[in-house]
Amino acid sequence: MASDTIPIRHGEELDTAVIEKYLREHLLNLPEDNLTIEQFSFGKSNLTYQLKIGEWEAVLRRPPLGPVAPKAHDMEREYKILKEISPHFAAAPKPYLFADETVIGSPFFVMERKHGIVLDTDFPEGITPTEEMCRTLSVTMVEHLAELHSIDYKKTKLAEMTKPAGFMERQVIGWIRRYERAETDIVDGVEQLKQWMMKNVSESETPAIIHYDYKLNNSMFNKELTQMVGLFDWEMTTVGDPLADLGVAMSYWIEPDDSDLLKRGMGKPPVTVAPGFMTREEFMDLYANKSGRNLDNMNFYQTFAYFKLAVICQQIYYRWKKGQTKDSRFAHLDQFVSSLIQYSLYTAGKKG
The missing domain is CATH 3.90.1200.10 (Aminoglycoside phosphotransferase (APH), C-terminal lobe)
Incomplete structure (x- = not known):
């Protein structure tokens, strides 16, 4: 299956050391390997990144760069919503933690990494639709x-x-x-x-x-x-x-x-x-x-x-x-x- 991640786009980089330190302070039993970060290619608004430490995986979601309209891209609200819905709806990713803007300069939350196929304007290579x-x-x-x-x-x-x-x-x-x-x-x-x-x-x-x-x-x-x-x-x-x-x-x-x-x-x-x-x-x-x-x-x-x-x-x-x-x-x-x-x-x- 083709990868759904890309190298991080210029200007949208994250501070890997700061995020790894924060993860280790707030999540238990993470592997000893170093954190690696890649960016997801899909999505036109909020920025999403793949986090990997050894076999452990998660997704980081943060608002877009630049000025954000009031009440738009509310990471804390989305985190709380997923916390309430995910126990009742298996397709909703489980949220792991929320951080305010003091950590990386903007609020973000970390959630479960799911694997599969996202369909948009084409079927993936190798799949012939019936x-x-x-x-x-x-x-x-x-x-x-x-x-x-x-x-x-x-x-x-x-x-x-x-x-x-x-x-x-x-x-x-x-x-x-x-x-x-x-x-x-x-x-x-x-x-x-x-x-x-x-x-x-x-x-x-x-x-x-x-x-x-x-x-x-x-x-x-x-x-x-x-x-x-x-x-x-x-x-x-x-x-x-x-x-x-x-x-x-x-x-x-x-x-x-x-x-x-x-x-x-x-x-x-x-x-x-x-x-x-x-x-x-x-x-x-x-x-x-x-x-x-x-x-x-x-x-x-x-x-x-x-x-x-x-x-x-x-x-x-x-x-x-x-x-x-x-x-x-x-x-x-x-x-x-x-x-x-x-x-x-x-x-x-x-x-x-």
């Missing part, structure tokens, strides 16, 4: 989302860390404000969309633990691609409306019949366009069957999810237009934002 394989992956994704939503959050400290009441109304208002702060051009239909969402806010009766960034490339599978062995990026996790989680998952779940702009707005389309993967409708139907939840108002959640994704892309485009980033990949994101807004309006008009 329709049966893609179907199995789809079912696995549905089952783990339903399993996560079935955990009794009241038996964890997430009950004290979160405010599930009124979750969707706060979400709609909050993401509309984010869009307005990052707005660069007038997009047709955006005012109509904002008004529709405010008038049609839906809220499930039973809140649940939601991952809120649930997608294929945040998941890790065994080498046969039959089991999920890891689920990552828990920084947006909270207790809220499980159908919002399903909606976000569907906004990333691309079908072969989707428009080119929807498929390629962020680059090459994900592997979900391959034959055998479920459609969004099939995914949602199976989720309803597994979870017992009523999806009659799912068009609201899908509409909001596409809008939320549009806001995230608009924030990136805003940074490019203001010269805060020179990355040429972002130069045409405004077209993708406009497409997502139109897709939101289309979804809003659907029944049930």
Whole structure:
């Protein structure tokens, strides 16, 4: 299996001696070998590193370099969330320790190292996808989302860390404000969309633990691609409306019949366009069957999810237009934002 680590990128180095000293002070029975550190190639936001001391392995996760928005990239919160969830959900990495910014200049936490395959836009070399394989992956994704939503959050400290009441109304208002702060051009239909969402806010009766960034490339599978062995990026996790989680998952779940702009707005389309993967409708139907939840108002959640994704892309485009980033990949994101807004309006008009 190809390595998922790379030599550390210039400017993103860690102080190996300082980290090894800290690990030995806080973790018992580490081997006598020296610590080695490599960087993971995946991930576009927080920085993640592989730590190895002899046979012992772990993952270090820290915020990106440079200024960080308030409440974003909260390492301590993510560490606490994993501490509460991992005993109930095997795919969540076990957290080992948290350190504040006094150790290496930024907060970080150390967690379990999981091994497997992460799928994004291609299958790994040596794996020829079959329709049966893609179907199995789809079912696995549905089952783990339903399993996560079935955990009794009241038996964890997430009950004290979160405010599930009124979750969707706060979400709609909050993401509309984010869009307005990052707005660069007038997009047709955006005012109509904002008004529709405010008038049609839906809220499930039973809140649940939601991952809120649930997608294929945040998941890790065994080498046969039959089991999920890891689920990552828990920084947006909270207790809220499980159908919002399903909606976000569907906004990333691309079908072969989707428009080119929807498929390629962020680059090459994900592997979900391959034959055998479920459609969004099939995914949602199976989720309803597994979870017992009523999806009659799912068009609201899908509409909001596409809008939320549009806001995230608009924030990136805003940074490019203001010269805060020179990355040429972002130069045409405004077209993708406009497409997502139109897709939101289309979804809003659907029944049930």
